[in-house]
Amino acid sequence: MSGDFLPFTPVAGYRKRLLIEWKFCVRRLPPIYARPLARLIEELQKLPGVGPKTAQRLALHLLKRPDSEVQALAQALVDAKSQIGYCSICFHLSAEPVCDICRSPSRDAQTICVVADSRDVIALEKTREYKGKYHVLGGLISPMDGIGPEQLSIGQLVHRVNKDKIQEVIIAISPTIEGDTTTLYVGQLLKPFTRVTRIAFGLPMGGDLEYADEVTLARALEGRRELD
Amino acid sequence: MYLKTLELRHFRNYTAQGVEFTAPKTILLGDNAQGKSNLLESVELLATLKSHRTSRDRDLVQEDETSGSISATVQRDLATLDLSLILRSGGRRTAIRSGEKLRRQMDFLGALNAVQFSSLDLDLVRGGPGERRTWLDTLLMQLEPVYAHILGQYHQALKQRNALLRQNEAQTAPTDRAQLALWDAQLAALGTRVMRRRSRGLARLAPIAQDWHHAISGHTETLTLHYAPNVPLEDDDPTIIQAAFLDKIQQRAIAELHQHTSLVGPHRDDIEFTINDTPARQYGSQGQQRTLVLALKLAELNLIESVIGEPPLLLLDDVLAELDLNRQNQLLDAIQDRFQTLITTTHLGSFDAQWLDASQILTVKAGQLLSGFTHA
Ligand SMILES: Nc1ncnc2c1ncn2[C@@H]1O[C@H](COP(=O)(O)OP(=O)(O)OP(=O)(O)O)[C@@H](O)[C@H]1O
Ligand SMILES: [Mg+2]
Ligand SMILES: [Zn+2]
Numbered sequence: 001m002s003g004d005f006l007p008f009t010p011v012a013g014y015r016k017r018l019l020i021e022w023k024f025c026v027r028r029l030p031p032i033y034a035r036p037l038a039r040l041i042e043e044l045q046k047l048p049g050v051g052p053k054t055a056q057r058l059a060l061h062l063l064k065r066p067d068s069e070v071q072a073l074a075q076a077l078v079d080a081k082s083q084i085g086y087c088s089i090c091f092h093l094s095a096e097p098v099c100d101i102c103r104s105p106s107r108d109a110q111t112i113c114v115v116a117d118s119r120d121v122i123a124l125e126k127t128r129e130y131k132g133k134y135h136v137l138g139g140l141i142s143p144m145d146g147i148g149p150e151q152l153s154i155g156q157l158v159h160r161v162n163k164d165k166i167q168e169v170i171i172a173i174s175p176t177i178e179g180d181t182t183t184l185y186v187g188q189l190l191k192p193f194t195r196v197t198r199i200a201f202g203l204p205m206g207g208d209l210e211y212a213d214e215v216t217l218a219r220a221l222e223g224r225r226e227l228d
Numbered sequence: 229m230y231l232k233t234l235e236l237r238h239f240r241n242y243t244a245q246g247v248e249f250t251a252p253k254t255i256l257l258g259d260n261a262q263g264k265s266n267l268l269e270s271v272e273l274l275a276t277l278k279s280h281r282t283s284r285d286r287d288l289v290q291e292d293e294t295s296g297s298i299s300a301t302v303q304r305d306l307a308t309l310d311l312s313l314i315l316r317s318g319g320r321r322t323a324i325r326s327g328e329k330l331r332r333q334m335d336f337l338g339a340l341n342a343v344q345f346s347s348l349d350l351d352l353v354r355g356g357p358g359e360r361r362t363w364l365d366t367l368l369m370q371l372e373p374v375y376a377h378i379l380g381q382y383h384q385a386l387k388q389r390n391a392l393l394r395q396n397e398a399q400t401a402p403t404d405r406a407q408l409a410l411w412d413a414q415l416a417a418l419g420t421r422v423m424r425r426r427s428r429g430l431a432r433l434a435p436i437a438q439d440w441h442h443a444i445s446g447h448t449e450t451l452t453l454h455y456a457p458n459v460p461l462e463d464d465d466p467t468i469i470q471a472a473f474l475d476k477i478q479q480r481a482i483a484e485l486h487q488h489t490s491l492v493g494p495h496r497d498d499i500e501f502t503i504n505d506t507p508a509r510q511y512g513s514q515g516q517q518r519t520l521v522l523a524l525k526l527a528e529l530n531l532i533e534s535v536i537g538e539p540p541l542l543l544l545d546d547v548l549a550e551l552d553l554n555r556q557n558q559l560l561d562a563i564q565d566r567f568q569t570l571i572t573t574t575h576l577g578s579f580d581a582q583w584l585d586a587s588q589i590l591t592v593k594a595g596q597l598l599s600g601f602t603h604a
Contacts, residue, residue, distance in 0.1 A: 141407065141410075143395060143407075144391040148395075149406075149407060177381055177384040177414065177418075178388070180414065184414075185406075185407070
């Protein structure tokens, strides 16, 4: 029957249909990874700093490890997530309602160091130079990311400074635009109640003055202090 | 300074191409769409970290590749520098200077200086204020790399402030006003730094441009460059400028809340060119506009040379053929052998013979460079 061999006439939607069929074909190509492996790689890739190549390397590595080791890793992940929360006083990561630093009687309870993130607490603790307490804001003011002062633990900080008769608040926030704005904001709120200082940013150790640029030098001058 | 070698990998239509520059002038000869402008663009990127043709690295990386690179050796008075810029279609750039990966792009600027002159530069006269701001900013970054950092900070503060103004679309709660005041202060402080540097840079460029313009126009015309900042700049005192900045923000506060964007600051500056007291845009015949742009470019060369202490490169993209003989000669006289010059052209007809003899000629064909040329 000639009706079966109608001449080809393109109709609206034809291209689209072709495209869908084509995509369908692509989907049905045999997958490169077995499904559970693909899922593992996908999850690993969500981690910061992990790209497709690293994710694949990690996944293949894990598969070669003994069961017990993989179990231990999985358990550690689940435990950390379920057991670690925020300290109710300083908002640093903590397994207890109040963190070790806040509970420690040997630390100076009248000085608070304000930082953006728990990572900063860890970095400062490694120096073993600081003996006061901390307050973790949980980020920086950034309207672009929808973060205003209300999203940070700034209200709690003001309350804490008043209640605990804090003598000095040291702000240790990086000198970025968002960091500077947050510092200004916190400083304005706290200055009526206590002494507020900011840590100095300046020349790297062993850095040569001549090669320091103007921005760094200006920062270093701002943060100057008496020789001791 | 002298650009000794250049190597392009997966850059635009170049797959892998190295070149050694053997004369102070190099003519890149080729048909349309072969890669002449692409090569100049790669040098422009090393000098300014920007391309005047695109702002997306994706466009710069060769099609179907994920990354590309531009590497060069530059002979400076005191040292030879190796520069390398790795571009990624879906990621950040890596800038390497003498083997060291640089954390801040401003540390890369200043290793190579170049003045770009293409037919697009006529937009400096005809185009909007944005073209003129970009032009001045690019020059300032080469004169003082720290300006790139300052301008970047200003734009970051501007973006944040605009984001806050957009959030306020519904209504203004008192907390928002407190936060807005902080961003006002940031914008004013950083904006003031941008304005003072623009004003200072332009003040240095203006007399040189005027002299060149006078000479090229046969001493009949007087060019003035005038900085027209959005915030009044009567005094060079930063505290006074900041106060004027904040004043103007106050005046425009209601308009800003309605338009949800920052209406005050150097992102709305302009630079006015006038010839014999008439705005150049209205005045200029094509020829006069070309004279103006040529005077600006020559002034840029001189200013960079006097600030850096070494002559920068000159990149001439298609413009030589567009200039009449008088202007061509003025240009060539000014360059001589002092400024290393890369010139693109589709034909050698308009070059004078003496000139051709002294130049290195490279033929560009489909992303490949061949030494010399064949008479068609
Ligand atoms: N990312 C890219 N990948 C591959 N090819 C590209 C890429 N970007 C541009 N091209 C190609 O480069 C060519 C344009 O090169 P270019 O602008 O250097 O031309 P030209 O030699 O200066 O020509 P004209 O004389 O017209 O100015 C075009 O063929 C374009 O398709
Ligand atoms: Mg071209
Ligand atoms: Zn705590």
